Amino acid sequence: MQTTPATPDTDLQADNLRRAAIDKSVKGPVLFLFTNGAFWLMLSTVLGVLAAIKLVEPGFLGDCQFISYGRLQPAHINALVYGWGVQAALGIMLWIMARRSGQELKGGKSLLISAGVFWNITVTLGILSIIFGKSTSIEWLEMPKFVWPVLLLAFLCYAWPIARMFGRAFRPEGFMVSTWYILGACFWFPWIFITANVALHCLPNLGAIGAGIDAWYIHAVILLFFVPVGVGAAYYFIPKITGQPIASAQLASAGFWTLAVLGGWTGMQKYMGGPLPAWMTSVGACAGVLLLIPVGLVGLNHHLTTLGKHSAVATSPTLRFIFFGALFYPVSGLILALNSAFWTGASFQFTQSWYSFQVVSLYGFFSMCAFGAIYYIVPRLSGCEWLSVRLIRNHFWFSVYGVGTIVIMSLVAGWQQGNDLNNPEHWDQSFMNHVINSRPYVVSRAVAWALISFSNIMFLLHLLLMVAGLGRRSSAPTLLEHHDDHALPNEAHA
């Protein structure tokens, strides 16, 4: 069962006990974040279905103002970002950092739970405000003004112990690969969040630049918060499960620093040709394309690491989710580059392809990695194993097909919309014609979100049973496939 037979038995025992103690120390906050996050995720996907239906059939469910598209869509995205995304990310960050640093969470557990409670109450109030028409109309920051200081404080309550664990850890060579990203995310999110909120809520008379700052905020949160957490989780779990070390420390280092340098420069290219100084949009476009470099470096590293180890993808739920999440990372980089480069950006500008980027990076990449991490972490915290292979398998396939459909359809829809709008042949067409032309794509989006909602209802149910301690009582992990391949013991896969 042990993969390090050379180590004396007593050391192993001590190692196991220490790991178990670390797990126990972060159990409360991490499970709290995962469970609440899963609730928000399910809500967000249901709102996503409704919003897509409303875009095609505005009369659906009656002509009620609370469920108009203009309120459902921001509620859907905010629930996805702040309800699910940030909470899941914090849970994963806390657990991985505790494990990597070998530090138990000492004290402050009740503070973390309280911060989590405040986070959830605030997001609830914020999303209710959107539904009741008090949206700020600033994309991804639609929740009213009072929300951001609370969210910031709650985030800092988590970021502080994570950073302190890092500070106290013994850091051997190779310690940094996944820890870099986690530590970076701890510092970058507050910086991005404060900058955008202060600029947009506290500075008067911003004018057109406000839109630019907002576009920068969206890209920075994705690239400097969700992407690092996803990549950090992938770098942690891939070697952990395959038993194969990360192929290249140099590539990992280069990938991290290029992302750190470039991630904050992009976003304003959304308004290329618009009323912003040209250098802002061109720097954004340049960085948007240059980001293919960190994306490529990470992708290459994962490829070199997993080469020949793909059989574990079929078996281990964690590795399967992480592997597909890691596959979506280059895809999200390509979509960002397509949206950014001016040759293609002129067609993709202000179309559904921007939604495609948000969904592929938030759900296709980040959430898939987060699911993988959750499938690994939760059995260690709850003391029981996942109940049902079928639930996990359905969660996986419905998610993959759903997110793939949304991404491809939104991209194609964006290309068609953008070219139609730019084509002189259509200049005397009314805008409504373009909206009607894009309906089939939106229908497919509704269907895809419905598939994803279905998968997330199963995921939430499964997670709740685990958290309640009602999982399988066994010492064998829940694997997706059992085969007689003894070269890699199955137990090692979860």
Add this chain to the structure above:
Amino acid sequence: MSAPAHPDSTDLDRLHSAVKREKEDLAPENQPAPLWAIFLLMLVAIIAGGQLGPIMNGAGVSFESSNLFVSSGGGDPRPGGAGGGAALDPFALAMKKGASGYSVCGGCHQGNGGGIPGQFPPLAGSEFVLGGTERLVRIVQHGLTGPVTVKGQAFNTPGGMQPFGAAMSSQDLANVLTYIRNSWGNEATMITKEMVQKVRDEEKRTSQWTTADLEPFAKKDIPGDIPAGPGATAAAAK
């Protein structure tokens, strides 16, 4: 979230089985990166650098404003578009759309409207293009066959010119005709959708015209309103 309540919770071996079966954390290796990947990333960097030039107006970097998407006229050229003062007038719109519709005609009459000597008559300076609109619309609508003399040169292409009426809407046809009447040095009145429709309603023939058939229409213009603007004044200027 306290200790699990189920009866076998004291079974430490089972409770710790998940951490016991774990593999230890591994230090990363130092495998070399393949050379092609490095070249590929250099290519990405070159493409990315290319973003800076055109948007910022090439080497003449301006920090005030300059970008490639705004036409020299300024503003959005679409009807009702923002900025740039006057929206596109009907004549300019017809010229824009006609230019793209002309790709059908350009195969024979050539992009510069010069035709090919001995095979396809020119449109630039052609008396058929600049003369009566009745004749011009009929030629494109129903086609033309037999010998024809344009600008003193005789043409007799086998098969003549195909009819295009069935394949094009009257709006598209009007746009293309307006375009050929006002390009390559040509200047003549605009042809509107209503004018083309009028001829279509009056003339239902299925065979191509001959020059002789068309003689009665040579000097006739189709009656109809022309929107004010350059399309209406072109004739007066001539």
